[in-house]
Amino acid sequence: MAQSRSDARRLGVFLLLLYLFLILLPVILAALQGREPRPWRDDLASGLAMAGFAMLLAEFLLSGRSRRLSARVGMDVVMRFHQFMGHALLLFLLFHPFLYSLPMNVQPYGEPDAATWLSLPLWPGVTGLLAWMGLGLLVLLAVARDALPFRYEAWRFWHGFGALVIALFALHHTLAVGRYSQEPLLAAFWWVATALAVLALLHVHLWTPLRQRRRPYRVTSLDRAADRTWVVELEPDKAAGHDGSAFPYRAGQFAWLKLKRPLFRITEHPFSLSSAPAASAQLEFTIKEAGDFTSRIGELPLGTRAYLDGPYGNFTLEEGDARPLVLIAGGVGMAPIMSLLRQLKASGSLRSIVLLQANRHEGQILYRTELAEMAQSMPLRVHYMLAEPPANWPDLSGIPDGDALEQLLPEEQRRSSVYYVCGPAAMIDVIEAALDHRFRVPAEQVCSERFRYSFGARAGSAGRALLAFSAITLVALGAVLAFALR
Ligand SMILES: Cc1cc2nc3c(=O)[nH]c(=O)nc-3n(C[C@H](O)[C@H](O)[C@H](O)COP(=O)(O)OP(=O)(O)OC[C@H]3O[C@@H](n4cnc5c(N)ncnc54)[C@H](O)[C@@H]3O)c2cc1C
Structure with missing residues (x-):
């Protein structure tokens, strides 16, 4: 609930x-x-x-x-x-x-x-x-x-x-x-x-x-989604004893994923699900190469055994909330945001949505085709922002900040929207600061997900209250x- x-x-x-x-x-x-x-x-x-x-x-x-x-x-x-x-x-x-x-x-x-x-x-x-x-x-x-x-x-x-x-x-x-x-x-x-x-x-x-031993999964598909980023799909491995019941997650949550390795080794990593429970029985993760574990994701053989611990996190939609949405994704921060979008589409939501997907260059853009299709069938406006845009880039350039929000959203929509922000910590800090100080958006309307738990990161208003x-x-x-x- x-x-x-x-x-x-x-x-x-x-x-x-x-x-x-x-x-x-x-x-x-x-x-x-x-x-x-x-x-x-x-x-x-x-x-x-x-x-x-x-x-x-x-x-x-x-x-x-x-x-x-x-x-x-x-x-x-x-x-x-x-x-x-x-x-x-x-x-x-x-x-x-x-x-x-x-x-x-x-x-x-x-x-x-x-x-x-x-x-x-x-x-x-x-x-x-x-x-x-x-x-x-x-x-x-x-x-x-x-x-x-x-x-x-x-x-x-x-x-x-x-x-x-x-x-x-x-x-x-x-x-x-x-x-x-x-x-x-x-x-x-x-x-x-x-x-x-x-x-x-x-x-x-x-x-x-x-x-987890009683609920094994296996890798059923692996695709290159963008530069150094992979989409991995899992399904319950019934032949290995999984009872076939659905993984009980909500759109936007994450799970700890273990691949291949023996069960008790500490080799698990947290990843957001990019699939949505209402949209697909398959579980999908969108994984960017970042270090020793993720840089070998692209070499996974199909059928590889996987174990999940979860779901965790509160980067989720509130039931019954009809306020307009602004979704801001930086790089692979698009993963949980894609999950939210897929859930909204599958549930026939009529909420007005603005998506800002920010990357360094065009080759890093994720889910471009699917987003274009979504924009045809739901009230969704998609913008791509590039830090290093090619010549004649038709959309936004630079990094997401208060100016970009001002450019994208009329004042009324800026104040009344609910914001979901996921991406590099520095991007989240800048967006949270702009929403808080510049646009006076109440903290209750801002939800962010950090992929790194860094003590030094700037605290948002909830974090500041906590500190x-x-x-x-x-x-x-x-x-x-x-x-x-x-
Ligand atoms: C809630 C959450 C959701 C995430 N969702 C995604 C996603 O959808 N897609 C994606 O590509 N990445 C996601 N990440 C980041 C991902 O977990 C790291 O990139 C990955 O674990 C790096 O592992 P590595 O061994 O390849 O790199 P390393 O070089 O070992 O690690 C790079 C950094 O990743 C973090 N990290 C590494 N291992 C762990 C671990 N076991 N637990 C926690 N943090 C770790 C540490 O901050 C570390 O400094 C998420 C992280 C969190 C916390």
């Missing part, structure tokens, strides 16, 4: 409050123990450690591929929150050891003469230090990911596995020397939260592949922590 963007915003606020409650829960449980207050620096240190550890465990859930969450609030919002909170928890956990003013006097094993190291019992000291150093390394490698000489898949595997090892070290350290975590209730909280984090990881790397909320939350959290434990 489609939900409106304002429902999604309300749900987002609810989830943020729930998040805040959950990461504060260990602090609340500690405060309820009614222990003697210590110097404020020591309680702040304990509070930061507890909130930071709870945030670390929540990171597993945030990256745990919830289809429902991504369909409601959007995968890139979830991923940015994951990245932002990763930075915040790093600060919490890196600083906490330096705030203590009292020596540790926890003797967890009932051995008053236990060896100590850095004023902590030996093993909790070692696990604490390893978790502390590992966390710094994990975040550093995530921030510098694009500059690293490893394959993305290898990075992704080590990011998840490394986070798990860090969480287990942190659990040992917390249960052994955490002043408040000696109480059974708080200790139980840590066990349950760590178990949930492990389950989230197992869900992605074990449960999902096992489920502002997160920043305020963190400052408030710091203040609450300092006083709650006193």
